[in-house]
Amino acid sequence: MKKKLCISLGMACLLGILFSMGTVSGDSMINNPKISAVPALQPIVPSPNIDGVVQLNWLLVYNVVGYSIYKTDPNGVTVRLERVWRGSTYRVSGLTNGIWQFQIRNVYNQNFGEFSNIVSIEVIIGGIIVDPPDTKDPVSSLPIEVIIILLIIGAGAIAIGILAFTKKGKKK
Structure with a gap:
């Protein structure tokens, strides 16, 4: 008896949900405000x-x-x-x-x-x-060769600075 009651209540809940969504009723989903x-x-x-x-x-x-x-x-x-x-x-x-x-x-x-x-x-x-007008970054429009030369010059300047600093420290 309890099993039949649970199944009946479950079916009633399921049908209630389907009717409220508009998929079983005559309205169909056309009039569902959720999809307007x-x-x-x-x-x-x-x-x-x-x-x-x-x-x-x-x-x-x-x-x-x-x-x-x-x-x-x-x-x-x-x-x-x-x-x-x-x-x-x-x-x-x-x-x-x-x-x-x-x-x-x-x-x-x-x-x-x-x-x-x-x-x-x-x-x-x-x-x-x-x-x-061209709105590119001016650095990104440089040829790759120019960028490599600038990187080498920058790395060389850093190396010279490090050497000068370490030699200065050794003289003491």
Whole structure:
């Protein structure tokens, strides 16, 4: 009798946990507030873009089927590129001159989540992008031969200093 009661209570607890998670009830996990994260697109670089090809990047959101990807052209027309993309990067090509905008949204089993942030990029086909100034450490840009010579000179100076100090001590 006690064994049957323990098994019954155990099953009741298990079912209670499953219902509270939304995996057995009719709600499914779509309406579970624990997974309602909105994807965040990362900035597109470089901008301006000169070849009309960009890569969209975002962090994966837990418990989604995939992502719908949207682009808005310079005239304001929005088009869905993918309905259910399964990944965290997407390459877009064939962009023409102008400012393009992109958004994604989560796709669940039966519905869509909220839209992500909007990322924009200006496309200038054949334009010139100026490289940023060189910010390297000046020592690391020296040729290896110069660094070796400086090390030898420094080691020689240290050796001469040690010899001079030890000879001075022996004269006493």
